[in-house]
Amino acid sequence: MMIGIATKTPERGYELLELQFEKSVDMNSVEAEKIRDTFECKINVHAPYYGTLATEKEQKVRDAIYRIKEAIQIARILRSDIVVVHAGFYAKKNPDEVFSIVERNCKEITRNIGRIKIGIETMPRQSQFGTIDEIMKLSKRVKHIIPVINIGHSYIRDGPEKTIAALTKIDRPYCHISGITAERGVIRYTSLDRGMFDYKDLFERVDMNKTTIVCDGPEAKRDYKMIKRLVA
Numbered sequence: 148m149m150i151g152i153a154t155k156t157p158e159r160g161y162e163l164l165e166l167q168f169e170k171s172v173d174m175n176s177v178e179a180e181k182i183r184d185t186f187e188c189k190i191n192v193h194a195p196y197y198g199t200l201a202t203e204k205e206q207k208v209r210d211a212i213y214r215i216k217e218a219i220q221i222a223r224i225l226r227s228d229i230v231v232v233h234a235g236f237y238a239k240k241n242p243d244e245v246f247s248i249v250e251r252n253c254k255e256i257t258r259n260i261g262r263i264k265i266g267i268e269t270m271p272r273q274s275q276f277g278t279i280d281e282i283m284k285l286s287k288r289v290k291h292i293i294p295v296i297n298i299g300h301s302y303i304r305d306g307p308e309k310t311i312a313a314l315t316k317i318d319r320p321y322c323h324i325s326g327i328t329a330e331r332g333v334i335r336y337t338s339l340d341r342g343m344f345d346y347k348d349l350f351e352r353v354d355m356n357k358t359t360i361v362c363d364g365p366e367a368k369r370d371y372k373m374i375k376r377l378v379a
Contacts, residue, residue, distance in 0.1 A: 148355050148378060152371050153193065153323070153363035157182050161371070165231065165361045167193040172217040179224040191229045191361075194218035199235030200252040201245045201276045208252055211235075215256055215265075222263055229321060231266040231295050232256075234276040245276055250288060257291040266295035266321055271303045271334050279305045279313045296320055299327030299364075302344045303334070311352055319357045324374075325364025338366040339373055350377055 151163025158164070164186070168174075172195065182190065195218070198211030215232055222230050234249050249267075257265055267285055270277030279301055282294040294317060301310040314320050326342025328335045339346045355378070362370040 148357070149189070149359045150371060150374055150378075151188070151359075151361050152367040153361050154367070157186050157190070159186065161188055163189045163191070163359065163361065165191045165193055165363070166221075166225070167363075168195045168218060170197050171195055172214060172221060174221055176220070176224055179221045183225050189228070190225045191227045191231070192218050192222040192225065193231040194233075196233055198233075200232070200249050200256075201235030201240075202238065203248055212252065212256055219256075219260065219263060223261070227263060229264045229266045229293070229295075231268055231323075233270065234267055236274050237276060242276070242281070246281060246285070249276055250285060253285065253289045253292055257289060260291050264291055264293045266293050268295040268323065269297045269301045269304065271297075271300040271327070271329070273304070277304070279309055283313065283316075293321065295323065297323040297363075298346075298349065299323075299325050299336070299342060299344065303327060303329050307344060311349070314353045314358070319359070321359045321361075323361050323363045325362065325367070325370060327364075336364045338364065339370045346374075347377060350374075 149163050151161045153165040153167050155167055195214045198214050199207055200211055202208060218230050237245050267282050268277060269279055269282055286292045286294045296313055298310060326337040326339045328343050364370055
């Protein structure tokens with residue numbers, strides 16, 4: 148098992164960091180080289196959240212793919228294994244139609260990508276592309292695409308049993324984890340011990356030995372320590 152945190156600024160003391168870009172890839176190659184040479188841990192990348200692969204609007208797709216490819220360039224310098232991506236929203240389209248659009252755009256992104264994988268993340272809202280079934284299907288149909296199971300998102304969207312089943316099926320799952328609540332349609336992120344799912348039960352029911360876990364909530368460092376104590 149490998150456990151790390153999501154962060155905007157690299158920190159020491161972790162075996163894994165997931166470097167998160169929000170609106171843009173605000174890092175150049177020199178800065179990336181310095182981070183790579185300073186930190187001995189594995190560093191993966193989360194592409195900017197703003198952008199969508201789930202649209203046929205040419206400019207929006209071009210912008211999204213450009214940002215993701217910028218993230219891939221930084222990931223190459225950092226010797227990352229994975230670039231995590233949010234696919235976008237259905238925007239009143241049929242989910243099957245949106246799947247075809249996302250699939251086409253993922254093929255464009257992964258063309259000549261080399262060894263890096265693109266991780267499409269599961270999402271919590273019914274309006275978003277990112278059910279477990281969609282992500283698993285996409286990873287089977289497009290080379291270099293892997294599922295990223297955001298455990299809190301999937302608990303809300305697909306339910307606990309399906310989430311656990313997915314984690315069991317994937318050979319080496321890459322996961323995000325945080326506490327999460329959903330009341331009256333409002334989703335909030337919190338620490339693991341204050342969320343709506345029992346993370347201790349999860350660790351009892353799923354063999355996490357081959358799993359990579361990224362703590363990505365508002366109290367990621369605290370969650371990291373709780374998981375470390377749990378698996379010690």
